[in-house]
Amino acid sequence: MTTSKIEWTGSTWNPITGCTKYSDGCQNCYAEKMAIRLKNMGLKKYSNAFKLTLHNNTIDIPLNIKKAQTIFVCSMSDIFHNDVPDNFILELFKVMNKAHWHTFQVLTKRAERISLLNGKINWTENIWLGTTVENNKATQRIKHLKDSGAFVKFLSLEPLLERINHLNLDGIDWVIVGGESGYKARPIQEDWVRDIRETCNKQKVPFFFKQWGGKNKKKAGRLLDGKTYNEMPLKDMVDNFV
Numbered sequence: 474m475t476t477s478k479i480e481w482t483g484s485t486w487n488p489i490t491g492c493t494k495y496s497d498g499c500q501n502c503y504a505e506k507m508a509i510r511l512k513n514m515g516l517k518k519y520s521n522a523f524k525l526t527l528h529n530n531t532i533d534i535p536l537n538i539k540k541a542q543t544i545f546v547c548s549m550s551d552i553f554h555n556d557v558p559d560n561f562i563l564e565l566f567k568v569m570n571k572a573h574w575h576t577f578q579v580l581t582k583r584a585e586r587i588s589l590l591n592g593k594i595n596w597t598e599n600i601w602l603g604t605t606v607e608n609n610k611a612t613q614r615i616k617h618l619k620d621s622g623a624f625v626k627f628l629s630l631e632p633l634l635e636r637i638n639h640l641n642l643d644g645i646d647w648v649i650v651g652g653e654s655g656y657k658a659r660p661i662q663e664d665w666v667r668d669i670r671e672t673c674n675k676q677k678v679p680f681f682f683k684q685w686g687g688k689n690k691k692k693a694g695r696l697l698d699g700k701t702y703n704e705m706p707l708k709d710m711v712d713n714f715v
């Protein structure tokens with residue numbers, strides 16, 4: 474497992490690496506660039522670069538880490554990718570059930586598959602499930618998330634590519650927003666983020682603003698109207714991050 478620089482998590486666990494482009498948010502996929510870089514650096518785990526690869530030898534890692542952590546699952550892939558067999562996915566959820574002292578954050582764009590596997594997953598309280606909503610087209614994923622049995626349900630509106638209309642947050646416990654970063658970053662507009670902040674306020678949903686992004690994301694920072702927004706679904710977790 475690796476300590477993560479992502480503002481809303483603690484570390485990452487990657488029993489699957491590699492993926493294929495799925496929707497508009499994937500255009501400048503960070504995981505793809507990173508996987509190619511790690512292959513070029515000679516890391517054995519990334520010898521397939523961004524080709525979908527299952528790593529059976531890393532399944533048990535969370536069980537061997539005794540200090541409680543918040544863990545982003547499959548930051549270098551999508552756990553619900555069509556080429557990942559059901560059994561492998563269910564095995565990963567069993568590890569999450571067993572490693573009850575950790576909090577697992579599972580984020581997917583392939584939300585339809587949540588509905589297909591929902592009845593087979595034991596949704597213990599330590600598993601948070603989220604889906605990415607980068608534009609209006611992707612809001613259709615939200616219903617699959619809402620219908621799941623996950624204890625904490627969250628949305629990642631990153632990379633936010635347009636204003637999201639009529640965001641209904643009933644049944645949603647947490648919203649993360651962020652702009653795209655990197656050389657080819659597509660620009661975000663402040664008003665899109667303010668709209669989401671307002672919707673969260675109205676519907677009393679914790680709001681986490683991750684970053685503006687852009688070519689120099691450090692310089693662009695993460696202030697919105699002079700404030701940082703680090704709200705989390707469980708309030709005592711805020712201090713663990715950022």
Ligand code: SF4
Pocket residue numbers: 492493494495496498499502503504505548549550551582
């Ligand atoms: S789903 Fe995620 S990991 Fe897969 S290509 Fe899209 S952005 Fe990259």
